[in-house]
Amino acid sequence: MGEITLTKIKKSFGAVDVLKDIDLDIKDGEFIVFVGPSGCGKSTLLRTIAGLEKVTGGEIEIDGKRVNEVSAADRGLAMVFQSYALYPHMSVRQNLAFGLENSNMPKAEVAERITEAARMLEIEAYLERRPGQLSGGQRQRVAIGRAIVRRPTAFLLDEPLSNLDAELRVSTRAELAALHARLGSTMIYVTHDQVEAMTLAHRIVVMRAGKIEQVGTPLDLYNTPANRFVAGFIGAPHMNFLAGEVAELETGTATLTTAGGHRLLVPFSGHSLSVGDKLTIGIRPQHITLANDPGSLKVKVRLVEALGSETVIHADLNGEKLLAVVPGQKLISPGEEAHLSVAGAPLHLFDRNGLRVKGS
Amino acid sequence: MSTTSLTDRLGSLLMAPVHLLMRIIDIPLRAVQKAAGIGGMAAVFLAPNMLIFGIFVLLPLVINFVYSMTGGTAFFISERNFVGAEQYQRLFTCTNYLDPMSCQEDAFWTAVGNTFWFVVLQVTLMIGVSLITALILNRDLAARSFWRAVFFFPVLLSPVVVGLIWKWILQRQGLLNFGLYQFGIEPYTWLTDRNWTFIATIGVSIWAHMGLYTLILLAGLQAIPKDLYEAAEMDGTKPERVFRRITLPLLAPNLLVVVVLALIKAVQIFDEVYVLTGGGPGTSTLYLTQYIYETGFASTLRNPGLAAAASILMGLVLVVLTLIQLGVGQRSEKKGKR
Structure with missing residues (x-):
């Protein structure tokens, strides 16, 4: 079992509130990813779950039991640190055994667990080496191995891939996903x-300034971001945001005008808009095409990034920045004028407070 | 714009004497380089330093060695007669090597014995006290910087001041007896009791030097990543095991440096003890350096040759300790590279 329930979690360092009323239910076997900009409180939240930080308020329950006062060691969790935190003076084997020896586990069982974890992570060949003699990727495996041998209720991983180079990060990411599928344990990943976040998570928790902005599956967050922050954070390159105003409302459709006077039609079935409302219109760069259809946006091209399989166009639309990612290779140069079409693109509408407009 | 040009002008004005000096030096240095070649310039630049080293370190060492081969009370080497290894022989003439009193130069062996016990006890206690202090100062204490300064402060004092402060505290009408008297305890003559004086010299020298070793150990403790302790905490490691299996092994390089430095410093102990006890009562706190000083300069029957021989022997001990330190340093460096 590895169900973790957080209720109204608060954490303050002096006068600074780092976590503000965090509520979250994590199901057994789920892969949850906490994502957010630096300083949003995601690592602190992980550390409070681990028991390395005491909460200022709220309750943490693991498998239905309140663990606020339970020490980190007795929560049955294992943590993989960003720096790996391997003991540099011990061999890989000793690193793996260290935690197990604390609980006076019989030597035979310690050896068996190490062999099993080493086989799973393919680190058998360097069990007798010290961490200083291993590459970054190997150290990372040892750090995960140290968590695995404990057979924890849940794994807590604090930016475990951030010290790896880009290529290794991609392959290790896939291995982590495979490992989760194999172990079936709850994993919380920061x-x-x-x-x-998109590739690993069952559900993503997007955090900002100590609060949860949205919890959902990767595609939920991508397709229906709850607010402008989530919309801008999930998806690469970032979503475009244009200032707009409601010009007309008809059954099932709203007509919006952009700052430059362009008219955009959006499917809309709610009641929360009225004519004259100011909005932010969100358009993903991948949903913009190069076309000269009626109603297309006339832009000035500022920069073109030809990536081979796609072309990234940085453009200027009446003083607002617009980014388009179009498939294939386009012969277009900075300084030229171009027509970009958003016809058929899902448009995201956000009100003045940055919240998603209901019915859009 | 005008301010920039003003600062520029000010800058070039300040640099003018430097440029002038460089131009003046340039002429003879070019000539020297022509004569010595590029490779020889290294020797030219090293020469002033080597000259100072030669005059103030190497030359006295040689002179000291020559002195140890001569006899008499005269100071000028030209007035001294060559006696070969006689001074060394004198130092080593004993009927029973386990009893200093049976030796011809009993004071030397008393000083050696005293120094040996002083070094063993002082270094052991020093390491223990410094380590405990460093561990405490490494915690989240209130006013941590203040406490660090408090423990480091005695290091800045001159040894004579250290000796005088503690004499003022420990003498018969000193601060300690005054304090004890307030609690109805009879004053005691701390500085005339053989055992207490020995303990006092150990205590005072620890007080005077522990700040430096605490600082070295504290730096070592702070270099241990916090993550390691958190990983151990997640694993439910008991504090005693954390100290034994994580802190101590990772602090080992610093500890070894501290041990060797403390050893060398302890063998050389002199000034604060000389001011505090003068080596007494009797010869209970007579240490090797004081023996050398008194034999060579202070006693009425001064014997510079004998003092030189004793200092050569002490120098050999220090060389051995320094070699150990170098070895330790290289080993920990290699470890760090791995």
Whole structure:
């Protein structure tokens, strides 16, 4: 079992409130990713779950039992640190055994667990080496191995891939996903990399300034971000935001005008808009195409990034920045004028407070 | 714009004497380089330093060695007669090597014995006290910087001041007896009791020097990543095991440096003890350096040759200790590179 329930978790360091009323239910076997910009409180939240930080308020329950006062060691969790935190003076084997020896586990069982974890992570060949003699990727495996041998209720991973180079990060990410599938344990993973979040998570928890902005599956967050922050944070490159105003409302459709006077039609079935309302219109760069259809946006091209399989166009639309990612290779140069079409693109509408407009 | 040009002008004005000096030096140095070649310039630049080292370190060492081969009370080497290894022989003439009193130069062996016990006890206690202090100062104490300064402060004092402060505290009408008297305890003559004086010299020298060793150990403790302790906490490691299996092994390089430095410093003990006890009562706190000083300069029957021989022997001990330190340093450096 590995169900973790957080109720109204608060954490303050002096006068600074780092976590503000965090509520979250994590199901057994779930892969949850905490994502958010630096300083949003995601690592602190992980550390409070681990028991390395005491909460200022609220309750943490693991499998239905309140653990606020339970020490880190007795919560049955294992943590993989960003720095790996391997003991540099011990061999890999000793590193793996260290935690197990604390509980006076019989030597035979310690050896068996190490062999099993080493086989799973393919680190058998360097069990007798010290961490200083291993590469970053190997150290990372040992750090995960140290968590695995404890057979914890849940794994807590604090930016475990951030010290690896880009290529290794991609392969290790896939291995982590495979490992989770194999172990079936609950995993809570902290990262500021939204690609890691999208590829690994069952559910993503987007945090900002000590609060949860949205919890949902990766595609939920991508398709229906709850607010402008989530919309901007999830998806790469970032979503475009244009200032707009409601011009007309008809059954099932709203007509919006942009600052430059362009008219955009949006499917809309709610009641929360009225004519004249100011809005922010969110458009993902991948949903913009190069076309000269009626109603297309006339832009000035500022920068073109030809990536081979796609072309990233940085453009200027009446003083507002617009980014488009179009498939294939386009012969277009900075300084030129171009027509970008958003016809058929899902448009995201956010009200003055940055919240998603209901019915859009 | 005008301010920039003003600062520029000010800058070039300040640099003018430097440029002038460089131009003046340039002429003879070019000539020297022509004569010595590029490779020889290293020797030219090293020469002033080597000259100072030669005059103030190497030369006295040689002179000292020559002195140890001569006899008489005269100070000028030209007035001294060559006696070969006689001074060394004198130092080592004993009927029973386990009893200093049976030796011809009993004071030397008493001083050696005293120094040996002083070094063993002082270094052991020093390491223990410094380590405990460093561990405490490494915690989240209130006014931590203040406490660090408090423990380091005695290091800044001159040894003579240290000796005088503690004499003022420990003498018959000193601060300690005054304090004890307030609690109805009879004053005691701390500085005339053989055992207490020995303990006092150990205590005072620890007080005077522990700040430096505490600082070295504290730096070592702070270099241990916090993550390691958190990982151990997640594993439910008991504090005693954390100290034994994580703190101590990771502090080992610093500890070894501290041990060797403390050893060398303890063998050389002199000034604060000389001011505090003068080596007494009797010869109970007579240490090797004081023996050398008194034999060579202070006693009425001064014997510079004998003092030189004793200091050569002490120098050998220090060389051995320094070699150990170098070895330790290289080993920990290699470990760090791995």
